[in-house]
Amino acid sequence: MDTTFDSKQFRGALSAFATGITVVTSRSADGKDFGLTATSFNSVSLDPPMVLWSLDCKSSNAAAFEQVDAFAVHILAAGQEHICKQFSTRGIDRFAGLDLTRGHGDVPVIQGCTAVFECRIAHRYQGGDHVIMVGEVLSFSTAPSDPLVFYRGKISGPFCTAEPEPELLRA
Template identity: 50%
Template sequence: MIESRQLRQALGQFATGVTIVTTRDGEGRPVGVTASSFNAVSLEPPLVLWSIGRNAFSYPAFAEAGHFAVHVLDAGQRGLSDRFAQASTDKFAGLELGSGLGGVPLLPGCLASFECSTAHRYEGGDHLILVGRVLRMDVARSAGQPLLFHRGRYAQLVCPETA
């Protein structure tokens, strides 16, 4: 029998990038959540996936969303990651937002963003797996460092040529 705590500890050995995924709820309010479960699925057609816990505050909005945007965070956006990791309805206060396809909120200053239509939803135990078809994307013009997560905390990328 695999215990949840041990599985989480083992999975924590895999370093991931940190993203914020945004959408709008059924009443048009902006919704967002920090996620490290983002991954590429296919180049042709362009598909990405991420997952959200069924107990997440924003789960209902994403379970019904026709569009969402995934924002790849820069190392300097740790505060933004922390903000969107909280169960709150006021995550967007004071932010200057863009408007993406399907009206999804777009966050400025990210390394990359992917505007997606929801292509598939899959049951994934205590999570819902969302596959999005990338309809539009944006990549930062300046090379930044990604915000990483490893062993339950933020981590920093160290490149051999700069170490």
């Protein structure tokens, strides 16, 4: 197999996989909230309950996430495209106008999401140009709403309107 390839073509091929859009939030030791939009979210384990997400090493939030021991992953609902864009925009108060509560480690928790996972950082792994953050889930919540989805470079939703087949959930 040829190992040299165009990174834009590679990214395009990866975009063939539809993924939910998440916002990951945390709070620094000096009390500053921070967060970002991420599509690199995945389940890891049921026992213990664990999830992961990947952070670009060049992210303006990379240093802040190195210093914390807790985070929350918010799976955005179909009507929350504005939150996705807000957490992708530099130089603004990303938390302005949001309905927030506080979770484990005083981490900001955005209300109205399809699901929220409050985690303590269990592991950090270097993975090329990203850091893989593995979190042990301390608590979670869900809502009966369709997710906001990223597919082929575009945001879309609602995406899933049918009930999932039980056998697919066990795979």
